[in-house]
Amino acid sequence: MMNRRAFVSGLGAVLAAPLAAGAQQGTVPQVGWLSLFSGSDPQVHRGVDFFRQALRDLGHVEGQSVAIEYRWAEGKSERLLDLATELVRVKVAVIVANGGVPPAQAAQRATKTIPIVFAGPADPVAAGLVASLARPGGNITGPTLISDQLMGKGLELLREVVPNVTRVAVLWNPTNPGNTHQLRGAEAAAAASGVRLLPVGAGAPGEIDRAFVAMARERAGALLVVLDVTFYDQRERITALAAKNRLPALYGYSVFAEAGGLMSYAGSRSDLYRQIAVYVAKILKGAKPSDLPVEQPTKFELVINLKTAKALGLTIPPSLLLRADQVIE
Numbered sequence: 001m002m003n004r005r006a007f008v009s010g011l012g013a014v015l016a017a018p019l020a021a022g023a024q025q026g027t028v029p030q031v032g033w034l035s036l037f038s039g040s041d042p043q044v045h046r047g048v049d050f051f052r053q054a055l056r057d058l059g060h061v062e063g064q065s066v067a068i069e070y071r072w073a074e075g076k077s078e079r080l081l082d083l084a085t086e087l088v089r090v091k092v093a094v095i096v097a098n099g100g101v102p103p104a105q106a107a108q109r110a111t112k113t114i115p116i117v118f119a120g121p122a123d124p125v126a127a128g129l130v131a132s133l134a135r136p137g138g139n140i141t142g143p144t145l146i147s148d149q150l151m152g153k154g155l156e157l158l159r160e161v162v163p164n165v166t167r168v169a170v171l172w173n174p175t176n177p178g179n180t181h182q183l184r185g186a187e188a189a190a191a192a193s194g195v196r197l198l199p200v201g202a203g204a205p206g207e208i209d210r211a212f213v214a215m216a217r218e219r220a221g222a223l224l225v226v227l228d229v230t231f232y233d234q235r236e237r238i239t240a241l242a243a244k245n246r247l248p249a250l251y252g253y254s255v256f257a258e259a260g261g262l263m264s265y266a267g268s269r270s271d272l273y274r275q276i277a278v279y280v281a282k283i284l285k286g287a288k289p290s291d292l293p294v295e296q297p298t299k300f301e302l303v304i305n306l307k308t309a310k311a312l313g314l315t316i317p318p319s320l321l322l323r324a325d326q327v328i329e
Helices: 042-057 077-089 101-110 150-161 177-193 205-217 229-233 235-244 254-258 269-284 306-311 318-323
Strands: 030-035 067-072 094-098 116-119 167-172 196-201 222-225 249-251 263-267 300-305 326-328
Touching (some): 030 101, 067 077, 077 094, 094 101, 101 116, 116 269, 150 177, 150 222, 150 263, 150 300, 167 177, 167 205, 177 196, 196 205, 205 235, 229 235, 235 249, 235 254, 249 254, 254 263, 254 300, 254 326, 263 269, 300 306, 300 318
Parallel strands (some): 030 067, 030 094, 094 116, 167 196, 222 249
Antiparallel strands (some): 263 300
16 A cells, blocks of 8 residues: 555554553543444444544543544444443533444433533434534534535546446435435536436345446446445445456545445545534534534545556556545555
8 A cells, every 4th residue: 555645644553552441430521432334344434443542632632632432332332322421421522423323323312411412424414413504502512524526526436437428327325315416416417518327226235236237237347336324334345346347437435445445535534523522612612513513524535446457457547546535565
């Protein structure tokens, strides 16, 4: 792996640190970390590391000036409400809801008073988490991963690699309200470029195989995968199916490219967790979530997997390689 514009340094040592709550529980403010994901997933721990480092940069050192109570749902959304209720019971000062919409909704159900900071839901308004981006209302706010131009830019990048493509499949989750916004963005970009878009829905892991069968039946020449927690958890399976069907694909999470996907274009992951830390720091100083607007990403990262490109018989344009933040060889 070659980092063209490295955005984080010195975090490796943090990976080895135990993710236990601060020993000084009760003497310093406690931050509740409610995650849909597994506590043993190295990719998830990278996000935690970014968050802890950003908190440290803001003067909040875990175990000294702040404690963190971790709760992991291990991918089981039905556990989230009980875990959120546990965090309310130990009287944390703020809850970080990590993993899209489900943990944020669970935290909202568990408390109407403790501040909540969500971590990157695709469309918090459509999901009913906030009233609007500018005025969240209630006790919840945070950064989102979506910008209005994200899917359009993704389609543009995909067409640079496969310039003659005319039919592009979009893997989306019709059960997730945030996916609708992304799909509309892709449709607008496709209409402007003359590409025929082929939306293929998969609302659960068991539907992903059938989705790829449908793509083959519709003779899709490339693939866009929207941001969705279900797809995040199934990234190795999805990238393997794309390779099996010889579909050049662009994904909305960088971990897909690291898992063997051709390309990813997404909001900066390190910046997302830095934003979360800023929200938490402001709330610890007394700010109210209702007064903190939802922030959209301002930094985006392009990751290209050259090994996958070679396997697909594709040549990545040099101009695109120069713009990449990371090239996997």
